[in-house]
Amino acid sequence: MMSLLSNCTSGGCGAKIGPGELSKVLAGMPVFSDHNLLVGFDASDDAAVYQIAENTAIVSTVDFFSPMVDDARSFGRIAAANALSDVYSMGGTPLFALNLVCYPERMEIDALGEILLGGAEKIQEAGALLCGGHSIYDKEPKYGLAVTGRLDPKQIWRNNTPVPGDQLILTKPLGIGIVMAALRGEVADEEAVQAAISSMQRLNKYAAEKMHSFPISACTDITGFGLLAHAREMAGEAASLVIYSSELPYIPQARTYAGDFLITAAAQRNRNHMGGFVDLGETPFALQELMFDPQTSGGLFLSVPKACAQELLSAIQEVESQAKIVGEVLPPQNSSILVR
Numbered sequence: 001m002m003s004l005l006s007n008c009t010s011g012g013c014g015a016k017i018g019p020g021e022l023s024k025v026l027a028g029m030p031v032f033s034d035h036n037l038l039v040g041f042d043a044s045d046d047a048a049v050y051q052i053a054e055n056t057a058i059v060s061t062v063d064f065f066s067p068m069v070d071d072a073r074s075f076g077r078i079a080a081a082n083a084l085s086d087v088y089s090m091g092g093t094p095l096f097a098l099n100l101v102c103y104p105e106r107m108e109i110d111a112l113g114e115i116l117l118g119g120a121e122k123i124q125e126a127g128a129l130l131c132g133g134h135s136i137y138d139k140e141p142k143y144g145l146a147v148t149g150r151l152d153p154k155q156i157w158r159n160n161t162p163v164p165g166d167q168l169i170l171t172k173p174l175g176i177g178i179v180m181a182a183l184r185g186e187v188a189d190e191e192a193v194q195a196a197i198s199s200m201q202r203l204n205k206y207a208a209e210k211m212h213s214f215p216i217s218a219c220t221d222i223t224g225f226g227l228l229a230h231a232r233e234m235a236g237e238a239a240s241l242v243i244y245s246s247e248l249p250y251i252p253q254a255r256t257y258a259g260d261f262l263i264t265a266a267a268q269r270n271r272n273h274m275g276g277f278v279d280l281g282e283t284p285f286a287l288q289e290l291m292f293d294p295q296t297s298g299g300l301f302l303s304v305p306k307a308c309a310q311e312l313l314s315a316i317q318e319v320e321s322q323a324k325i326v327g328e329v330l331p332p333q334n335s336s337i338l339v340r
């Protein structure tokens with residue numbers, strides 16, 4: 001199989017335009033408002049939500065990126081799991097998806113078939129339908145989905161409504177970006193690469209299904225901006241979040257690689273963006289890097305009342321064994337995020 005990685009310069013969610021730059025551009029956009037548009041891009045949430053009937057809203061999202069692994073089938077699965085994730089993180093159920101394909105004319109067309117089969121597997125696993133797409137030639141391969149789902153408008157899991165007193169749960173291990181950087185540098189341990197690939201391919205569906213019987217205050221998925229920037233978005237103006245650095249789940253080798261400065265430009269962009277908002281305390285450097293590390297198809301990060309946090313964690317751990325309670329919500333403090 002021809003190398004996907006040698007045909008692209010940056011892959012996965014680490015290639016996202018930085019949060020600072022994105023919000024500058026979006027601030028110049030006209031405001032689109034309508035009483036049926038329950039969540040638009042002004043909220044910087046995971047997906048748009050539009051109400052179409054008293055008890056029904058549609059949730060809509062799009063995501064695509066370049067390969068971060070060489071195996072075409074795996075890349076397809078990862079890109080689709082990542083795109084579907086934003087529907088789960090809003091509390092929705094995926095209904096149907098469209099393929100977005102950019103592919104170099106010089107590359108074998110069979111590899112594209114493999115990418116699309118990987119994506120189709122995940123769409124089937126999600127219980128959704130593939131119903132079309134769009135495909136163009138481009139210098140580098142890119143793949144993703146536009147996904148439409150449904151949800152109950154009274155049960156939207158917004159990303160910025162945590163309640164002081166809540167606890168915070170993270171459902172997948174951190175360190176994906178660091179392990180992928182080590183893979184590109186050809187120094188990654190095979191076990192770490194397999195852990196990263198299976199985590200990226202894993203649908204957030206299973207954790208989300210466990211969450212539906214609990215009063216979730218806020219939820220997002222951890223992607224290119226890293227845990228701390230997503231936490232900052234969640235904190236908003238009405239809360240501060242405490243992150244327990246010693247409780248974070250991560251791929252063990254990723255901490256070693258970070259200690260060896262195998263870090264990414266995207267993580268440094270995330271660190272610079274967070275400068276004034278986070279109090280890192282005495283947190284060791286490698287753990288800091290794990291919290292700034294861009295995740296591709298990362299886990300759900302959610303805020304839930306303390307009274308049911310342990311019960312929800314146990315339920316999620318039945319399907320995501322590495323899920324942990326990683327912090328708590330406080331009323332606003334000097335810093336938006338306090339790492340302890």
Ligand SMILES: Nc1ncnc2c1ncn2[C@@H]1O[C@H](COP(=O)(O)OP(=O)(O)OP(=O)(O)O)[C@@H](O)[C@H]1O
Nearest residue numbers: 013040041042043044045046047063086221223224
């Ligand atoms: N070019 C764009 N035009 C309009 N809105 C945009 C554009 N790019 C991003 N957004 C919006 O900015 C917000 C943040 O985008 P971002 O892609 O980080 O969210 P996300 O979809 O949750 O990320 P991820 O897919 O990595 O989980 C979202 O509301 C998104 O719709």
Ligand SMILES: [Mg+2]
Nearest residue numbers: 046086221223
């Ligand atoms: Mg998201």
